[in-house]
Amino acid sequence: MITKHLQRCVPGLLLLLSGGSPAMATEESTQAVFQSIQTAWGRGDARSVLRHFGERKVSISLPETDRAGGRFSRNQGYFILKKHFEATQILQFQFVETRHPSDAQRLAAALALRRYRERGDGRVIQDWVLVTLVSEEERWVVSEIKALP
Numbered sequence: 001m002i003t004k005h006l007q008r009c010v011p012g013l014l015l016l017l018s019g020g021s022p023a024m025a026t027e028e029s030t031q032a033v034f035q036s037i038q039t040a041w042g043r044g045d046a047r048s049v050l051r052h053f054g055e056r057k058v059s060i061s062l063p064e065t066d067r068a069g070g071r072f073s074r075n076q077g078y079f080i081l082k083k084h085f086e087a088t089q090i091l092q093f094q095f096v097e098t099r100h101p102s103d104a105q106r107l108a109a110a111l112a113l114r115r116y117r118e119r120g121d122g123r124v125i126q127d128w129v130l131v132t133l134v135s136e137e138e139r140w141v142v143s144e145i146k147a148l149p
Helices: 002-009 027-043 046-050 074-087
Strands: 058-061 070-072 088-099 107-118 124-136 139-148
Touching (some): 027 124
Parallel strands (some): 058 139
Antiparallel strands (some): 058 070, 107 124
């Protein structure tokens, strides 16, 4: 079911891209980044999530931050995540589906189950968050963070 949800909500995100480096395209390196993001998100630690941002802008779509979504610089990303973590109490953030790159791919994706309580009215919300990584100068960096219904 999770795989079907990922395929239905984000068609085309896992396209094969040329130029992947076999040395970088390892499950261990992307898994370490996803694990670090999962831990940081669970603690509500925007700075630790930001460690995995690269030079390029990151597509961020978190409706609860009152932003329509878009591509944001590292600094803007920090304030969006900080605002998100201040406005919510994270109850769960766990990657449940991960697509690691093959030798020909330069893209990895993971789908997280997210449960959080809104600090204003106390509602508990459960949804999915898609995080994609791309290779950038010998490391994997966040390309997209997108909340899915």
